[in-house]
Amino acid sequence: MFNFDFYNPTHIIFGKDRLESIDKHVPANATVLITYGGGSAKRSGLIDKVKTVLGNRKVYEFGGIEPNPRYETLVKAVEIVRSEKIDFLLAVGGGSVIDGTKFITLASSYKGDSRDLLKYGFTPITSEIVGNVLPIGTVLTLPATGSEMNSGAVISYEHGKFAVMSPLTFPKFSILDPTITFTLPKIQVANGVIDAFVHTTEQYITYPVDVRVQDRIAEGILQTLIEIGETTVAEPENYDARANHVWSATLALNGVVGAGVPQDWAVHMIGHELTALFGIDHGQTLAIVLPALLDVRREQKRAKLLQYAERVWHIESDSEEEKIDLAIQKTREFFESLGVKTRLSQYGVGADKIPVVIEQLKAHGMTALSETQDLTLDISQKILERAL
Numbered sequence: 001m002f003n004f005d006f007y008n009p010t011h012i013i014f015g016k017d018r019l020e021s022i023d024k025h026v027p028a029n030a031t032v033l034i035t036y037g038g039g040s041a042k043r044s045g046l047i048d049k050v051k052t053v054l055g056n057r058k059v060y061e062f063g064g065i066e067p068n069p070r071y072e073t074l075v076k077a078v079e080i081v082r083s084e085k086i087d088f089l090l091a092v093g094g095g096s097v098i099d100g101t102k103f104i105t106l107a108s109s110y111k112g113d114s115r116d117l118l119k120y121g122f123t124p125i126t127s128e129i130v131g132n133v134l135p136i137g138t139v140l141t142l143p144a145t146g147s148e149m150n151s152g153a154v155i156s157y158e159h160g161k162f163a164v165m166s167p168l169t170f171p172k173f174s175i176l177d178p179t180i181t182f183t184l185p186k187i188q189v190a191n192g193v194i195d196a197f198v199h200t201t202e203q204y205i206t207y208p209v210d211v212r213v214q215d216r217i218a219e220g221i222l223q224t225l226i227e228i229g230e231t232t233v234a235e236p237e238n239y240d241a242r243a244n245h246v247w248s249a250t251l252a253l254n255g256v257v258g259a260g261v262p263q264d265w266a267v268h269m270i271g272h273e274l275t276a277l278f279g280i281d282h283g284q285t286l287a288i289v290l291p292a293l294l295d296v297r298r299e300q301k302r303a304k305l306l307q308y309a310e311r312v313w314h315i316e317s318d319s320e321e322e323k324i325d326l327a328i329q330k331t332r333e334f335f336e337s338l339g340v341k342t343r344l345s346q347y348g349v350g351a352d353k354i355p356v357v358i359e360q361l362k363a364h365g366m367t368a369l370s371e372t373q374d375l376t377l378d379i380s381q382k383i384l385e386r387a388l
Contacts, residue, residue, distance in 0.1 A: 001211045001260040008255050010149045011173040014247070016239075018177050022053045022090070025137060025173045030088040031058045033081060035101045037065050037093045041141060044183060050092055050139060060084055065093065068275060068282070069100030071115065071157040074107065081108040081134065091138045091171075094192075095145025098138050099153035102169035105133040118155060118162040121365075125166040133166075138174040141181060143246040144192030144283065146199060146253030148174035154272070160364050161272040176250065178242040186233050189245075190338035191283025193229045196249035197222060197334075198267055198286040199257075205294065205304045206262040206371040215307070218257045221248050222312045226334060233338050266369035267293055270380055273360045280347050287335040287342045292387035294328045296379065300372065344388050354384045 013021045026032060032054060034047060041047050042063060051059055062077045080086065081104060091101035107114035109131045117125060127133075140148045147153065148171060153164045181189075204218035225248050232241040251257070270293075271285030280288070298305060302324070309315040309327035317323050332342050341347065358377050361367070369375040 001209055002262070004260040006255055006259050007167065008149065008170065010171050010254075012149060012176060012250070013173060014176045015243075016177060016179055018175050019049055019053050019139070021173070021175060022050065022137065022139075023055065026054065026057065026088055026090070028057070031060075031084065031086050032088045032090055033060045033062055033077065033084070033086040035065060035077060035089060035091045035093070035097055035104065036061070036063045037067070037097050039063060040183070041092050046139070046141070046180065047092060050090065054090075060086065065097045065100040066156070067096050068154075068156045068161065069096045069103070071103075071118065071155055074100050074103050074155070075114060077104045078107045078114065087134060089134050089136045091136060092141065094140070094142025094188075095147040095195075098136075098140075098147040098171070099145070099155065099164075101136055101138075102147070102151075102153040102166070103155050103164055105136055105169060106130050106164070106166060109133050115157065117164060118157055120165070121163050122165055124151075125164065125168070127168060130166075130168070133168045135172045136169065138171045139180070140174060140176050140246070142184060142188055142192055143178075143181060143242075143249040144188075144195040146196070146250055148176065149250050149254040152253075156276065159276055159360065161276055176246050178239060178246045181242060181246065182237050184236065186236070186339065187281070189233050189236065190229075190340050191281050192249060193225055193232065193245060193338055194283040194287050194335055194340060196245075196252040197225050198290055199249075199252040200225075201290065201308075202264045202267060203258040203261055205301055205308055206264050207301065208303050208307075209261060211259075211261050214257055214259055214261055217251070219311050221252055221257070222308075224248050226312070229334065230337055262371040264369075264371045266375050266380075269366050269369055270357070270361070270383065273357050273364070273366075274344075274349075277353075277356060277360060278347065278349055280349075284340055284347070287332075287340045288344055288347075288387050289383065291328050291332040291335075291342060292383045294324075294331070296383045296386055297370070297375070298324050300370070300374075344384070351385065351388060354381060357384055
């Protein structure tokens with residue numbers, strides 16, 4: 001097991017009818033900016049419910065944060081924060097809204113050009129860089145990214161998606177009420193299941209370092225998502241299925257699974273380029289890339305792929321190759337059972353577009369990916385070709 005630091009200060013408030021808890025966790029004299037996305041939170045009445053709970057606090061709203069939050073949109077919210085002297089940010093939405101709000105708080109206190117914050121990548125942005133930032137709370141509406149209990153964000157700018165990491169952006173609290181997610185479209189629920197699944201595999205299917213607790217937590221999350229995936233898509237008001245979905249998505253990326261282990265993230269990095277170039281949903285890109293990557297990287301990941309086959313899919317075979325083949329096949333079939341296509345060609349992306357993706361990976365510095373930093377652009381090309 002590698003050395004690690006674990007820090008997670010987010011207060012999770014889980015279950016039905018928990019919105020009233022906002023009143024206890026937002027200072028009584030706060031001036032609040034509520035951030036949200038395309039309008040469903042407004043149309044459903046959720047924003048009005050949140051404002052009712054906030055009572056006599058001065059409240060402003062900022063809507064329109066995109067599914068892949070754009071820098072150009074977020075800087076407009078920064079202007080409101082500064083002009084109206086906002087001192088608390090409340091994100092009502094899924095991972096994109098929460099990610100965008102994390103960037104808003106960093107950019108609001110940064111003295112320079114806020115585009116600079118996109119250059120840090122996985123290097124944490126500290127108070128020495130941005131000073132003191134505004135606190136964030138969240139009301140989760142889409143279980144997928146785990147952003148409600150971590151310090152990371154992904155921001156879109158021009159033709160790229162940029163990681164923004166900071167220990168300053170852990171939400172102070174997050175409301176996780178599964179009933180709030182009941183009205184989500186089925187494709188968003190399916191994408192959320194896949195996102196949580198691949199977050200877990202990025203930290204689990206790497207190479208062994210004898211992390212027994214983290215491995216079993218990862219395997220428990222994966223097995224849970226497999227068990228409830230089809231149900232939570234097909235039966236949106238099945239509370240138990242959705243509650244397990246919500247909590248699995250949060251646990252998948254709150255730091256526990258990744259503590260002391262090698263981490264890959266190549267699936268995400270390649271997937272980000274597919275979203276930026278072709279507009280394919282983030283969860284759908286993961287469903288395209290993961291099976292292909294596991295196939296191409298089977299030798300580098302052999303030991304953990306066999307463990308994945310045996311412990312998660314309960315595959316019994318004398319042949320290691322058959323175990324790996326079946327595990328990859330079952331992974332693809334699971335994604336497809338949720339109604340998600342797993343081939344680039346099914347999204348109208350042909351072999352002629354692969355060089356464009358490779359050029360984007362190169363332009364964004366993604367030339368040595370994976371847990372061992374040996375996944376070159378040539379290997380990324382093979383993965384994309386396998387994904388056709």
